Amino acid sequence: MLNFSNIIGKFVKSSNQRELERIKTIVEKVNGFEPKVKKITDSDFPIKTKEFKSKINSGTKLDDLMPEAFAYVREAARRTLGERHYDVQLMGGVILHQGKIAEMKTGEGKTLVSTLPIYLNALYGSGTHLVTVNDYLSQRDSAWMGKVYNFLGMSVGCITNEMDDVTRKKNYNCDVTYGTNNEFGFDYLRDNMKYDINEMVQREHFFCIVDEVDSILIDEARTPLVISGATEDKSDQYF
DSSP states (O other): OOOHHHHHHHHSOOHHHHHHHHHHHHHHHHHHHHHHHHHSOTTHHHHHHHHHHHHHHTTOOHHHHHHHHHHHHHHHHHHHHSOOOOHHHHHHHHHHHTTOOOOOOTTSOHHHHHHHHHHHHHTTSSOEEEEESSHHHHHHHHHHTHHHHHHTTOOEEEOOTTOOHHHHHHHHTSSEEEEEHHHHHHHHHHHTTOSSGGGOOOOOOOEEEETTHHIIIIIGGGSOOOOOOOOOOOHHHHO
């Protein structure tokens, strides 16, 4: 018995197949930069980051820089962590940069994949965030992947529960900031209760990647973030 869906699929490609083929052309460009990137010295990586930033300030679009930038991140990871992004991980990086969801199983290198779009968008200098589900992952990933970002000449911060406002502000001003959805959320609420704009710890919200997006944006989103406390007696003002 003939399977007509398979026959049709050979001639008419699905939207998913077309999208993957388009992304594969980007991956081929990344691979094309690899021989050149492998030859440069370690000290040239931060210089290249400055060059990328200069191009962006001159009007170059991120998508035009993406293949070369990804090639530098891949080589930085190879030199610092001994891990080289596979082609399928590069594809995941492209998808995340486009603001889409990439489904990956445990062990497929989600943490490494995130370095690609995070670095690329951090080139704007507006700060990028990576949202995790707990403080342990925030601290572990910021220290682990921080080696890659530092090698490329970028600063990395991490927001944890016990930090004071001065430390929080310092970490938010880094190129890349790791933290949990609760910490980012509560800092946003507290910032909106400050009397002076200079006391606010967060800066603009530019680009973020959410780890375990189903858990954070569906399961945990059912629990509202609430700041509560004792009120002051101001009954005299009503009179």
